[in-house]
Amino acid sequence: MRRRRNARRLNSGFRWPAFATLYAFLLNAEPSGCSPEALSERYLDRKLNAAAEQRAEAMIAVLGVLKPQVYESGLERVYEEIDLPLAPVLARMETTGIRVDTQTLAAQGLVLSAQIEALAAKVYEAAGKPFNINSPQQLGKVLFEELGLPSPVKAGKGKAVSTAADVLEALAAAYPVAQLVLDYRQLTKLKGTYVDALPGLVNPKTGRVHTTFNQTGAATGRLSSSNPNLQNIPIRTEAGRLIRAAFVPEPGWNLVVADYSQIELRLLADMSGDPVLTDAFLRHEDIHTRTAAEVFHVSPLMVTPEMRRGAKAVNFGIVYGQTPFGLAQQLGIDRKEAELYIRRYFERYAGVRVFIDRTIEEVRRTGFASTLAGRRRPIPDMHSRNPAARSFAERTAINTPLQGTAADLMKLAMIRIDKRLRAERMQSRLLLQVHDELVLEAPPEETAVLSEMVKAEMEGVCVLKVPMVASSGVGANWRDAK
DNA sequence: CCTTATGACCGC
């Protein structure tokens, strides 16, 4: 169900994905299957009409079906200790909102407009005529038919030739127009999605932007954020970071940010019990450097930036269920080389290999991937006769316990932090959650103690075989709070 | 006119 919220109305304390939805999501973490409409059809075998009282009545009936299942599955503690108490925390965060400096955005908009115009003019010059650069269809024609750039290998099958970033990046060195298009796309994305859109979402009563956090929006148990999505504010490029600088605290206050370090790889160490990975985290080593040293058989001191980059891609890839093809594409190396990296990784981290095999076997047997807390996501395609679908299911089976457990731990930390803020009568407030990061605002006299408290609560959220590590920072805006 | 699909790109 998608309901556009009125951007001018403050989010109310009542959260629509209410009790039946939370129960359904615990048992079956499928975002599309947890709407009142889907629940009514599945558990009551009847369609839902628009009448509010009928919807409520139906959800009460669904509750009667699901509650015993939650108890039988041993999930009542997850419900009572995580999902239910999180709901009011999220409601408070939405109601509080975050302040956005629209003056800064307006100034950036003018600069961006000029840069975009200049880039477009150069693209038209290269093309010999103006056209709509935003239309992949028109752009593909211009680049690959009229200008005769070499089509990517995967072209064919009737569809339009892809003008995706990886394709254009491969052409950029030889054909400057490709780089121009990439730059044009980056800047128009920033302007359209953030610089132009955000000021319109500022609530005039509060002067702040109020997102909606969806508690049942991601199949792994992560939160999602919409209208606006404040979980994808740019950070990776300099132009993008200017937008992050427009997120500011209450005047005279500070922004406090805290983020987990390598939480998914730490969970991998804990779940697999791999001795080398565990050792690296117990010694507080740089995990990518350690992996490079293991994979390339050199001392950590001899690891070059290039080797570390490769090891970092392998570490990320493991969490995503990587293939040699994907790693090769990511690093710009050939598949044989990528296969070698992966083989060496599993030679050194043999416990991770065992964990992956054991996890796939268990998910195949039970049909569900589970988090440490017990949240279950159905993975039906483990037995599919379609090899692509089956491979996809197996990658999901590996990733879900890691990503989902990280989400559970962050939720628990948020509940505890919110509880302490209120118990200790602090003025500081939680504002945003970005999966492994929290953003808060604090008056000057509370800033230092809040920063330490948040870091401590995040690190102490549970005791695993390896330490949980979080870092916190303070700043006058989101970009500079590090 | 509104809705939906697609391709692209932003984040973790």
Place this chain on the structure above:
DNA sequence: AAACGCGGTCATAAGG
């Protein structure tokens, strides 16, 4: 057979 997990938003293009 596709090729690395999870999301949301924007612009275009096509359908009802």
